[in-house]
Structures are given as structure tokens and as C-alpha cells.
Amino acid sequence: xxxxxxxxxxxTAVITGSGSGIGRAVTIALAKKGATIHLxxxxxxxxxALVEKLSTETSVDSxxxxxxxxxxxxxxxxxxxxxxxxxKVDILINCAGILHQGKIATAAxxxxxxVLDVNLWGAIYSIKAFLPIMRKFKGKESxxxxxxxxxxxxxxxxxxxxxxxxxxxxSAILSxxxxxxxxxxxxxxxxxxxxxxxxxxxxxxxxxFSSESTAAHILRSTIRNGVEPERVAQxxxxxxxxxxxxxxxxxxxxxQILWLCxxxxxxxxxxxxxxxxxxxxxxxxxxSFLSQKTNVKHCL
Numbered sequence: 470x471x472x473x474x475x476x477x478x479x480x481t482a483v484i485t486g487s488g489s490g491i492g493r494a495v496t497i498a499l500a501k502k503g504a505t506i507h508l509x510x511x512x513x514x515x516x517x518a519l520v521e522k523l524s525t526e527t528s529v530d531s532x533x534x535x536x537x538x539x540x541x542x543x544x545x546x547x548x549x550x551x552x553x554x555x556x557k558v559d560i561l562i563n564c565a566g567i568l569h570q571g572k573i574a575t576a577a578x579x580x581x582x583x584v585l586d587v588n589l590w591g592a593i594y595s596i597k598a599f600l601p602i603m604r605k606f607k608g609k610e611s612x613x614x615x616x617x618x619x620x621x622x623x624x625x626x627x628x629x630x631x632x633x634x635x636x637x638x639x640s641a642i643l644s645x646x647x648x649x650x651x652x653x654x655x656x657x658x659x660x661x662x663x664x665x666x667x668x669x670x671x672x673x674x675x676x677x678f679s680s681e682s683t684a685a686h687i688l689r690s691t692i693r694n695g696v697e698p699e700r701v702a703q704x705x706x707x708x709x710x711x712x713x714x715x716x717x718x719x720x721x722x723x724x725q726i727l728w729l730c731x732x733x734x735x736x737x738x739x740x741x742x743x744x745x746x747x748x749x750x751x752x753x754x755x756x757s758f759l760s761q762k763t764n765v766k767h768c769l
Contacts, residue, residue, distance in 0.1 A: 472710050473613050478503035481558050483550075485541050485595055486565030488515025490670030491620060494698035495562060495705050497523065502706075505533040507554060510565075511540045541565045541591030547598035557606040560709065561599050562618045563592040568672040569635045570688055571679020580677050581634045588638035592619050592645065603658055614657030616709050619646045621662045623720050626728050628742070631684045639664075650714055659712045663705055666720035667695030695719075 482499050486492035488510030500506050500523050510516050516536040524531040535554075539546045551558075569576070569584045596617060603615040624632060625639030643662050650660040672692055678685050696719040704718040717725070731738040 473712065475613060475710055480560060481505040481507070481556060482560035482562065483507045483509060483554070483558055483595075483599060484562045484564060485509045485539075485591065486563075486620075488512050488519060490564070490672070491665065491668060491698045491701050491705075492562070492564030493519060494702035495564065497527075498699070498702045498706060499560075500529045500534060501527060503530075503533070504560070506535065507550075507558075508534070508536045509539050509541070509550065511538060513538045541595060542586040544594040544597065547594050551598040551602060554602075558599050558602045558615070559606075560616045560618070561595065561603070562620070562705065563595050564620045565591045565595075566620065566638075566672075567675070567677065569677045569679070570631055570685050571677070572631055573633050576634070576679050580679070584634045584677070585638055585641075588635070589641045589645075592642060596649070600658075604656060613712065614659060616712070617649065617653075617658065617660045618705055618708060619660070619662050620705075621646070621664045623664050623666050623717070623724050623728070626664060627724065627731060628739070629684075630742070631679075631682065632688075647714075659714075661708050661712075661714050661716070663701065663708055663716050663718050664720065665696075665701045665704075665718040666724055667691040668698055668701055668719065669693065669695040670698055 477499065480499075482504050484492050484496050484499075484506065487496040487506075487508040489512075492510070493515075496506055496508055496519065506523075508516050508519060516538055520534055520536045523529045523534050537550055537553075539550050541547060566588045567584060569580060571580075573581070600617075603617075606615070619642050621642040622635075622639040624636045625641075625643045628636055643664075646660050646662040653660055669692065678689075701718045704716055707713070708716050727738075730741070
């Protein structure tokens with residue numbers, strides 16, 4: 470796909486979950502390119518720290534950086550934010566997300582609702598708030614149009630035990646993205662999903678862990694040994710520059726192989742995964758294999 474020569478200095482981006490992890494990394498990357506950035510996070514301290522960093526530690530123009538303390542689960546707050554910005558929005562990146570590990574049968578309903586509220590409804594509310602602005606300015610200043618980037622996960626493509634509600638939220642993001650991409654294509658609004666593998670973020674620390682099972686320990690370890698979020702940020706920029714629809718980002722080879730097996734043998738995948746979960750999970754070899762730092766290769 471052809472790469473567009475984007476004039477980043479003319480672009481305005483809204484990034485949810487920008488206080489940490491992938492959101493923080495892509496905020497810094499776009500700010501350094503000269504874009505106007507609206508940081509959105511529900512933790513005031515993280516927003517303040519990032520605004521200060523961008524204003525004092527880099528050559529970023531401070532007048533192009535705006536911090537907003539907003540809860541993405543509140544459609545009212547997001548709508549108010551969109552009204553307050555009062556300018557064009559070229560790029561919307563939905564990075565806000567939380568992790569949940571545990572079995573559906575024993576998880577508290579309020580915890581399950583919280584995951585869907587942030588990961589899925591947060592993206593929906595964000596899109597509903599900013600889509601009218603994108604439509605208002607569509608195609609007026611650039612042939613490249615506007616961009617909505619939803620951060621999904623390899624977990625949205627591959628079901629994993631004790632991750633049901635998180636997987637469900639990310640699968641829903643993929644379906645949401647695909648439908649919107651079809652709906653909005655004629656309006657010059659490009660909608661895409663980026664699916665990272667294991668990324669070194671705060672999810673392992675801030676996430677909801679319902680148990681101390683082997684699966685939970687493996688999950689924490691894979692996050693701790695994941696790639697730096699800056700690498701995913703570069704893939705997000707790659708998607709914008711090429712108006713791509715979908716991209717696997719820094720997904721380890723073993724997860725890519727599992728996804729390939731699922732696509733080729735859909736009936737075999739759950740049976741094989743069940744055997745691994747119930748019979749092999751406590752094997753230290755498997756734990757070491759899934760937790761190690763591996764060279765990421767894009768084969769699919």
C-alpha cells in the first residue's frame with residue numbers, strides 16, 4: 470500500500486488512554502512530528518506529567534499540547550470534550566483499556582462490566598463524540614481524510630483461558646472497526662485496528678487479576694517481557710500513513726502460529742488449546758517459552 474506524505478504539523482489528534490503505555494508512546498511520537506495533540510486520560514497526574522515532559526524535555530511546541538482529564542466510560546464527558554476542542558480533529562486513537570484475568574464463573578459482574586465499559590464502550594463513546602467533527606471537516610484540507618485507530622489485541626483473534634471478557638472486548642473492537650470502515654469509507658474517514666502482542670505496559674500492574682493461577686503468572690510475565698510501547702506507536706503511525714485497515718503489531722511468532730492454526734483448523738484449535746490448558750500449563754518449559762523475550766517477526 471502506498472505511503473502518504475502527511476503534513477503532520479497540520480494534523481490534530483485526540484488520543485485516549487494517553488497517560489501511559491501505548492497511548493503515551495504514540496502521543497510522544499506524534500507530538501515530535503509536530504501534530505497538535507489532545508491527551509485524554511482519567512488520571513490527572515499522568516496527564517500533567519506527560520504535558521510537562523513534552524513541554525520541557527523535548528522541542529515540542531507547548532501550545533500544541535492539551536491535556537484533558539476524562540473518563541472514557543462517560544459519553545457526557547467525551548461529548549463535552551469534543552465541544553470544548555472547537556477545532557478539526559484529523560486523527561482519533563482509542564488506546565484506553567484495562568485488563569481482566571480470571572474465570573467468568575467466579576468473576577464479579579461489576580468487574581466484567583468495567584472491562585467492557587472501558588475497552589468497548591469507551592471506544593464507541595469516543596467515536597460517537599468525535600465523528601461529527603470529522604465529518605464536518607472531511608476532505609476539506611487533505612485528500613487523506615481523517616483516521617480512527619482502535620487498539621485491539623492479538624487476544625481479540627485468539628481465545629485464551631481465563632481471559633474471556635478481555636478477549637471478548639477486543640474481538641468486539643475488531644468487528645466494530647470492520648463495520649465502521651465499510652460505513653465511513655465513502656466519507657474519506659479511514660477506520661483501522663492495530664493488534665499488538667505482548668507489550669510492556671501498566672496492564673500487568675493495574676489490571677484486574679482474579680486469581681494467582683499459573684495462567685495469571687504467565688500473563689504477568691509476558692507483559693513484563695513484552696516489547697516497548699514505542700514500537701507499537703510506530704506501527705500506528707505506519708497505519709495512518711498508508712490508510713491500512715488492519716495490522717498485527719509486534720506479535721510474537723508463537724502467537725502468529727497459533728492464529729494461523731486457528732484459521733486453517735478452526736475445529737482443532739479449541740481442542741488443542743484445552744489440552745495445553747489442562748494438561749501442559751504447569752510445565753515449566755511452556756511457561757518459559759511463552760514468557761521469554763522473543764524476536765518479533767511479521768509472517769502473517
